[in-house]
Amino acid sequence: MRHFRLLLTRDLRLAVRRPGQTLLPIGFFAMVTALFPLALSPRLEELRAIAPGVLWVGALLAALLSLDHLLRDDAADGTLEQLVAGSESLLSLVLAKVAAHWLMTGLPLALLAPLLGAGLGVPVAAMPGVIMALVLGTVCLSLLGAAAAALTLGARRGGILLTLLTLPLAVPVVIFGARATKLTIEGGSAAGAFYLLAAVAVLTLTLAPLATAAVLRIAVE
Amino acid sequence: MGHTDYNIGMLDVVLEVRDLRVLRGERTVLKKINLWLGAGQYLELRGANGSGKTSLLRAVAGLLPIEAGGVFWRSAPLATDRSAFRSESIYLGHDAPLKADFSAIENLHYWIGLRRPLQRQEIEAALTKVGLPAAAQLRPTRQLSAGQRRRVSLAALLLARVRLWLLDEPTTQLDADGQAMFAGLVEEHLRGGGIAVAAMHAPLTPAPAAKQELVLAAA
Amino acid sequence: MDFTWFHRLGSPPYIYRLSERLSPWFGWSAAILIAAGLYGGLVLAPPDYQQGDGFRIIYVHAPSAWLSLMVYSCMATAAAVGLIWRMKVAHAMAASCAGVGAAFTAVSLITGMLWGKPMWGTYWVWDPRLTAQLILLFLFFGYMALRASYDDTSRADRLSAWLAVIGMVNVPIVRFSVEWWNSLHQSPSVMKLARASMPASMLVPLLLMLAGFTVFFLAFLSVRLRAEVLRREKHSAWVREMVANA
Numbered sequence: 001m002r003h004f005r006l007l008l009t010r011d012l013r014l015a016v017r018r019p020g021q022t023l024l025p026i027g028f029f030a031m032v033t034a035l036f037p038l039a040l041s042p043r044l045e046e047l048r049a050i051a052p053g054v055l056w057v058g059a060l061l062a063a064l065l066s067l068d069h070l071l072r073d074d075a076a077d078g079t080l081e082q083l084v085a086g087s088e089s090l091l092s093l094v095l096a097k098v099a100a101h102w103l104m105t106g107l108p109l110a111l112l113a114p115l116l117g118a119g120l121g122v123p124v125a126a127m128p129g130v131i132m133a134l135v136l137g138t139v140c141l142s143l144l145g146a147a148a149a150a151l152t153l154g155a156r157r158g159g160i161l162l163t164l165l166t167l168p169l170a171v172p173v174v175i176f177g178a179r180a181t182k183l184t185i186e187g188g189s190a191a192g193a194f195y196l197l198a199a200v201a202v203l204t205l206t207l208a209p210l211a212t213a214a215v216l217r218i219a220v221e
Numbered sequence: 222m223g224h225t226d227y228n229i230g231m232l233d234v235v236l237e238v239r240d241l242r243v244l245r246g247e248r249t250v251l252k253k254i255n256l257w258l259g260a261g262q263y264l265e266l267r268g269a270n271g272s273g274k275t276s277l278l279r280a281v282a283g284l285l286p287i288e289a290g291g292v293f294w295r296s297a298p299l300a301t302d303r304s305a306f307r308s309e310s311i312y313l314g315h316d317a318p319l320k321a322d323f324s325a326i327e328n329l330h331y332w333i334g335l336r337r338p339l340q341r342q343e344i345e346a347a348l349t350k351v352g353l354p355a356a357a358q359l360r361p362t363r364q365l366s367a368g369q370r371r372r373v374s375l376a377a378l379l380l381a382r383v384r385l386w387l388l389d390e391p392t393t394q395l396d397a398d399g400q401a402m403f404a405g406l407v408e409e410h411l412r413g414g415g416i417a418v419a420a421m422h423a424p425l426t427p428a429p430a431a432k433q434e435l436v437l438a439a440a
Numbered sequence: 441m442d443f444t445w446f447h448r449l450g451s452p453p454y455i456y457r458l459s460e461r462l463s464p465w466f467g468w469s470a471a472i473l474i475a476a477g478l479y480g481g482l483v484l485a486p487p488d489y490q491q492g493d494g495f496r497i498i499y500v501h502a503p504s505a506w507l508s509l510m511v512y513s514c515m516a517t518a519a520a521v522g523l524i525w526r527m528k529v530a531h532a533m534a535a536s537c538a539g540v541g542a543a544f545t546a547v548s549l550i551t552g553m554l555w556g557k558p559m560w561g562t563y564w565v566w567d568p569r570l571t572a573q574l575i576l577l578f579l580f581f582g583y584m585a586l587r588a589s590y591d592d593t594s595r596a597d598r599l600s601a602w603l604a605v606i607g608m609v610n611v612p613i614v615r616f617s618v619e620w621w622n623s624l625h626q627s628p629s630v631m632k633l634a635r636a637s638m639p640a641s642m643l644v645p646l647l648l649m650l651a652g653f654t655v656f657f658l659a660f661l662s663v664r665l666r667a668e669v670l671r672r673e674k675h676s677a678w679v680r681e682m683v684a685n686a
Contacts, residue, residue, distance in 0.1 A: 161585055164582045196620070
């Protein structure tokens with residue numbers, strides 16, 4: 001637990017020291033969503049229909065953009081070696097890194113979504129649901145992305161490969177998440193979609209860190 | 222701690238490498254490596270570039286898979302149980318694992334802090350001991366020279382307070398002063414019953430009394 | 441229990457010779473089964489009362505879709521065996537599966553699209569099965585791209601094995617999510633024949649084709665595996681000896 005806290009504060013502090021790198025995905029998310037009205041139509045009724053898709057694809061791309069830094073910096077300067085060779089529980093360190101990534105990317109994306117959603121005609125009543133869906137979804141994306149980032153650490157063309165590996169894994173998250181968002185916006189009952197999304201999140205939280213820790217041991221070789 | 226050290230002649234063996242074989246890709250980089258080290262001993266790994274010095278250190282540190290043979294820490298094979306070894310050893314690679322945005326103090330706080338809780342005074346004392354001036358301790362490490370950064374990682378060795386040091390060319394980038402300071406640190410570590418294994422290009426001077434040398438030839 | 445058979449399976453020369461012995465058997469039985477299935481399906485079977493002759497593409501589509509999933513399962517199982525028992529032959533087997541698996545997936549997608557054209561007037565509909573196949577294809581591509589981006593075979597083996605295992609957990613969830621996603625749009629699947637029960641004259645050729653494709657996969661795998669084992673063991677004594685005696 002001490003290890004988890006220490007590494008989490010380290011990563012958060014590093015993120016604060018590099019505001020450019022930290023804010024980039026969030027700015028990207030805002031820009032992409034703002035482009036849709038310009039490319040499609042300013043009519044809110046039309047935008048409302050595509051809002052869930054826009055928000056989810058935007059969040060997915062923004063999260064992918066930030067994943068490349070999740071482990072690569074630590075691998076480049078030898079920090080990862082120190083973590084693998086010196087720590088008792090690699091699993092808690094993986095969880096700490098994922099938690100830091102989520103706090104710096106996933107959570108801001110989810111919190112920003114209502115603001116951007118308002119521009120896409122999302123009604124105020126739907127905002128809590130939109131945030132909730134993105135919170136669950138971005139947790140999954142951080143976890144899956146960490147596994148994919150570990151797999152591609154030593155690879156040539158790591159960045160593109162990371163995207164290729166993460167997208168198929170993220171399909172269920174996007175389907176359930178976007179559906180939950182859509183049903184919330186339309187005012188229907190989104191409970192079913194939320195349950196499925198939560199189930200995927202629990203499954204990912206249980207399995208992905210184990211795989212990531214095992215992969216990291218191979219990746220530092 | 223459960224495992225007893227055993228004797229070969231006069232020596233209490235703490236670290237043993239038996240018939241080690243290590244592959245990189247499909248190439249054998251190390252084979253039939255045998256060595257025994259006891260308390261207070263210093264082993265210098267010598268050999269040309271590519272002779273496998275780094276691979277040997279990394280294999281012992283558990284960062285490279287072992288193809289055949291084994292590494293034993295206090296008679297226990299590391300292949301099955303690494304936990305004692307992990308908390309009693311530290312590996313220092315080519316590059317100091319320092320974050321450019323953090324100061325030397327912050328870096329050590331997080332790096333060695335993951336091994337044991339640290340006081341700020343301890344960190345400052347260690348940094349002063351390796352010759353990093355107080356003003357430089359607070360600057361982001363990106364503003365430090367290569368030699369100063371190297372000194373920060375030597376301070377990490379002191380703070381880790383572990384028995385076994387595995388060092389990959391620890392004196393590169395150090396000036397003459399720094400080299401002598403490092404030799405002093407090793408001497409002190411050995412006197413306290415520690416063990417050090419270092420890959421070196423030039424022999425450490427002044428050489429510690431209990432020095433062994435292993436010259437690796439390209440496999 | 442006697443586990444020597446398991447240890448023998450871990451030995452590259454044994455696997456090499458075993459697959460050398462088996463591949464002609466697999467090859468010929470695949471040829472016979474597929475020929476019989478094609479004759480039965482394209483000539484003997486009556487046209488479907490709704491889809492006419494268009495339905496006959498099922499004799500290629502269904503077996504390749506089935507095989508794509510089976511090959512993925514084989515690949516993931518071999519990869520897991522390789523990880524757990526550190527068995528290099530198992531890794532070689534997983535690596536040999538990827539290309540043929542991707543090919544089966546691509547064939548099932550193409551035949552699915554060809555089938556969709558006369559039925560729906562368009563080559564692509566977001567049919568759940570087609571969509572799931574498309575994502576499976578991406579998984580295969582990801583696996584192959586990951587392998588290709590590492591020079592070190594041993595690292596490529598273990599890392600891609602983890603990807604295959606993660607993908608194995610993912611595949612059923614993707615299938616379920618895509619079905620669920622599609623059920624909300626109420627678009628019926630193209631890839632089903634109108635009738636629930638098929639007459640024997642249609643079903644028997646389909647089963648023959650399924651068996652034929654499966655044996656074809658085994659034949660292909662035994663050839664591919666031999667090449668893979670040879671490449672990995674090119675410096676070993678038994679390969680040198682074999683080459684010298686040849």
